[in-house]
Amino acid sequence: EPEVTQTPSHQVTQMGQEVILRCVPISNHLYFYWYRQILGQKVEFLVSFYNNEISEKSEIFDDQFSVERPDGSNFTLKIRSTKLEDSAMYFCASNNRGQTYEQYFGPGTRLTVT
Amino acid sequence: QQQVKQSPQSLIVQKGGIPIINCAYENTAFDYFPWYQQFPGKGPALLIAIRPDVSEKKEGRFTISFNKSAKQFSLHIMDSQPGDSATYFCAATAAGNKLTFGGGTRVLVKP
Numbered sequence: 001e002p003e004v005t006q007t008p009s010h011q012v013t014q015m016g017q018e019v020i021l022r023c024v025p026i027s028n029h030l031y032f033y034w035y036r037q038i039l040g041q042k043v044e045f046l047v048s049f050y051n052n053e054i055s056e057k058s059e060i061f062d063d064q065f066s067v068e069r070p071d072g073s074n075f076t077l078k079i080r081s082t083k084l085e086d087s088a089m090y091f092c093a094s095n096n097r098g099q100t101y102e103q104y105f106g107p108g109t110r111l112t113v114t
Numbered sequence: 115q116q117q118v119k120q121s122p123q124s125l126i127v128q129k130g131g132i133p134i135i136n137c138a139y140e141n142t143a144f145d146y147f148p149w150y151q152q153f154p155g156k157g158p159a160l161l162i163a164i165r166p167d168v169s170e171k172k173e174g175r176f177t178i179s180f181n182k183s184a185k186q187f188s189l190h191i192m193d194s195q196p197g198d199s200a201t202y203f204c205a206a207t208a209a210g211n212k213l214t215f216g217g218g219t220r221v222l223v224k225p
Contacts, residue, residue, distance in 0.1 A: 004157075033212065043150075043158060043203060045212040056212055091157050093213075101146040101210035105157040 002026045004106035006092050012112045013082055021077045021109045023092030032075045033093040033103065034067065036060070043091065049075065082113045116141055118206050120216025127194055128224050135189045135219045137204035142185070144206040148213070149178065149189050152201045161202075162189075194223045 005024045013019050025032050034046040047057045049067050066078045075094075079086055089110050093103040120137045127133050137147075146165055150158035164171045164178045164187065171178045175192040191198055204216040 031210075035213070042217045043205075043213075043215040045214070048212055058212075095210065097210040101207055102148065102160055102163065103207075103213060104160065105150075107157045108155075110155075 004092055004094055004104050006090075006106035006109050008109060009107065010110045010112070012114065015084060015113055016081050019079050019082055019111065021079075021090050021092075021111070023075045023077075023106055024073050025075055025092065025094030026096075026104060027073070029094035029096045029104075031055075031095050031097050032067075032069070034077045035091045035093060035105075036088040037091065037108075038088045046077075046090075079111075082111075084113050087111055087113045116214055118204060118214050118216040120204050120219060122219060123217065124220040124222070126222045126224065129195060131194050131223070133191045133194055133198075133221050133223070135202055135204070135221070136186065137188065137206075137216050138184075138186045139206050139214075140185065141206070141208065141214075143208040144214075145209065146207050147178070147180065147187050148205050148207075149176070150203045150205060150215075152203065152218075158203060191221070194221075196223050196225050199223050 007022045032049045037043045047061045048055045064080045089108040091108045092106045095103045118139045125133045148163035149161045151161045152158045162173045162176045166182045177190040180187045201218045201220045203218045205213040
């Protein structure tokens with residue numbers, strides 16, 4: 001069964017450093033998302049991406065964040081200068097909206113900013 | 115108006131019991147309501163979903179009830195098992211765009 005994969009599973013970084021979180025969405029999906037979940041809290045939408053551009057972003061997704069689809073399979077989230085409050089689980093999701101609204105989530109990357 | 119409110123925050127039932135989790139929404143543009151199950155350290159896994167033209171949907175031991183006029187929907191877990199112990203999130207989307215999640219319900223099923 002196809003699945004969304006994410007790397008790394010855990011990233012530890014120092015405040016102010018840049019991090020890149022990577023995702024490989026399900027191969028025939030066209031819509032990609034990033035969500036985050038601060039420990040013990042609900043899952044929050046960050047950004048959606050379609051046809052090589054951002055289709056929607058939340059207020060969390062400020063200028064420190066960017067997304068990219070550098071090739072035909074990867075989808076990345078970059079945080080330019082990490083803050084302590086960026087510590088969270090980051091989930092990538094994908095769907096094929098034309099056929100179904102189901103979004104499938106990856107296992108997540110735990111980002112710890114020290 | 116974008117919020118989805120979920121209750122209770124936590125629930126403890128005995129094996130075989132029926133945990134019931136409730137969600138309410140305001141945005142009438144929402145047209146798809148999935149439930150996700152999440153185990154510690156894992157990503158949310160799609161469990162079951164419903165559209166507003168249906169009042170009930172069953173998949174295995176999981177049932178969604180949907181009340182469009184009240185803008186409420188709920189998840190029932192029939193014959194609950196210890197392996198069902200997890201956090202459950204309701205969510206909603208309009209036209210398959212971003213998911214708006216409820217706050218989550220931590221369910222513990224005691225043997």
